[in-house]
Amino acid sequence: MFFFPVSKVFWLIAEPVTVLVLVAGVGVALAFTRWARTGRRLSALAILGLLLILFTPVGVALLRPLENRFPPPPADLPAPTGIIVLGGGLEEAKSEARGQTILSEDGIRLIAALQLARRYPTARLIFTGGAGNFLEQAPAEAIGVRKFWLDLGGPAGRMTFEARSRNTWENALFTRDLVKPQPGETWLLVTSAWHMPRAMGIFRRRGFQVTAYPVAYRTYGDDRDWLPVSASDRISTLDLAIREWIGLLAYRLTHKTNALFPAP
Missing domain, CATH: 3.40.50.620 (HUPs)
Structure with missing residues (x-):
């Protein structure tokens, strides 16, 4: 009964960039308190996470296994x-x-x-x-x-x-x-x-x-996937991949699938 609304609301705050921005905000706020060292660490962690998203193909690395899992059926x-x-x-x-x-x-x-x-x-x-x-x-x-x-x-x-x-x-x-x-x-x-x-x-x-x-493939499935792309493309690819991996985990934990990563 509650699975649908919870799943929709969860992702409003669980997108990777949103989470990292929130962590950075908490870190900045803590910098002006007695927990300043913890705040600096949180801010640094958030910045490293954003750099990883913006300048590496981590999203593609997570998305390709999903897209390659089930090949198209034969033409005949x-x-x-x-x-x-x-x-x-x-x-x-x-x-x-x-x-x-x-x-x-x-x-x-x-x-x-x-x-x-x-x-x-x-x-x-x-x-x-x-x-x-x-x-x-x-x-x-x-x-x-x-x-x-x-x-x-x-x-x-x-x-x-x-x-x-x-x-x-x-x-x-x-x-x-x-x-x-x-x-x-x-x-x-x-x-x-x-x-x-x-x-x-x-x-x-x-x-x-x-x-x-x-x-509706989002990746090439070859070496072109590792070429530089815009920051917005990297963010959207990672968001999609993380969302789907979380979806697989949630559906497995709620017994809506019989395997974490269903195979052919």
Whole structure:
């Protein structure tokens, strides 16, 4: 009951840069007290942490194992029963405010799903995603995705939408209940590569066997990942990686997955 709001509020203060800035602030405040030495140490620790984030590829080093965990299925994969697309590709609140479709950095999930639906003309196309933003009111993401797919010529007769889920655990639960998978069926799971280990672990925990179809890679997977990039890129990459590793740990500790780092 409390997992969803706690998970959303936690990350507002747990982002690495936010934590380091808070630590630095505490250190500066302590510098004017009898604990000045402790304050200097905290400030120095925070500065070292910020330097590590801004000038080393630590974020990429943490993100690449997530993205490489589940490889894409072979090109000659037999036609699946259906294609399940997890929410997170559409900025629903911004889309409503601006009156047009605004995709997130993971919007390729929605494009890849349409490509798969055209490759497999008999497969069902399932989107699962409600309103997952805890702080702002927004319509269910499924509403915007339905319009987006129809505008792009999506197969209306094969599309089904689940609009109640707020996180990956609920994606798996409500989608399983919606499609009622049968033994011998093949279901593709489309989500971002960095999110795939946790998603696969959750679907397995729910007894829903799916085949990973990772998309929306943030890393190259080769030596280019270690080239210099902007500070903002390093921060966003680290935030994403830390968030997902914490998510894997939290879902394991709450028995929402059977493994800390689910594998193929």
